[in-house]
Amino acid sequence: MTRYLDARGLLSAPADHRHVERVLREDGWTPCGAGDWAVALRSPDGTTAARISPFDPTGPFTAALYVRAAHTRQVPELLAHRRLTGGGDLQVLEWLAPVPDGEALALQHALAAPSRELAELAAIVRDLHEQARRELPWCGPLDHNPANVMRAADGRLVVLDLFYADGPDLYATAESDPDRVAALIPETERRFMTEIPLATSGPWDPASRERVRAGLAAADARRAASGAPGS
Incomplete structure (x- = not known):
């Protein structure tokens, strides 16, 4: 994936959110969702999603979470990340599917009062969030939206998009x-x-x-x- 993105000039050459979305759409990526801060495109083979934001101050902290907590298998696999021209953010992740709200909220509650299974993830989340609150003038609290819990193709539950600007x-x-x-x-x-x-x-x-x-x-x-x- 990184080889493909680099070949298309999406990892190192100057690019804003419009350019990234245009290139991916030309290559057959299709819209699969939108939120307040970003839109998502799904790769032609269905295994990957690109989250493209015009403006996302917390993007680097989210990417750092996925890297630092990768070994827990409780966050999405981050295939690529870069800051875009003008303050945008590109994250390329493994494909994830939604889960029922009850299941999602149970994991969110467990993360707030973590068992041994979630303790390491919770510590990483807390550390990065404290850093974001120090460094970003409008960093919000942790986002407990149930949509921020999803299921990977191998069946595991993961948390994502926990950090956001107010x-x-x-x-x-x-x-x-x-x-x-x-x-x-x-x-x-x-x-x-x-x-x-x-x-x-x-x-x-x-x-x-x-x-x-x-x-x-x-x-x-x-x-x-x-x-x-x-x-």
Whole structure:
């Protein structure tokens, strides 16, 4: 998989979320889901999924979880990960199937008060989440959505997408105080902030979306004019 992605220029060459989705679709990958932060495409052979986000500050922490906890077999197999131009995120994972809510919630509850079987995973999750809360200005609490528990092809249950940015607060601040967002998140890491799908909690009012985009652009211009660091 990494050889294919590299050959298509998706692992090292400059690319944003639009380019990645376009290339994969041209190669026969098909839409298989969408959430607030990302869309998912399934590979032609059905064994792999690509999660493509225009803007996801927590993406590196999620990828780190999959790498650090890989030996537990309680997280998805991460086949590739890269940050995309403008603050987007690409994760290529083994194909996963949904599970009933009751089964998913039971695992989420077990992870919150872990047995010996889940203790190592819980410790890794806690460590990475604490790091994310220190380093990211709008990192939210752990996401206990039952949709974040899925089943791999070999039958094991895995947890995914536990980390997320506090979208309601972040986007409300971007509209009411764009200078604060511009000061805390570099433009290079939020260029496509207004292009997240919001498939779950949306739709996003087009006028509000444009106010956020215009407000951030004006804030960036003010920072550049003042010579602020990172502008």
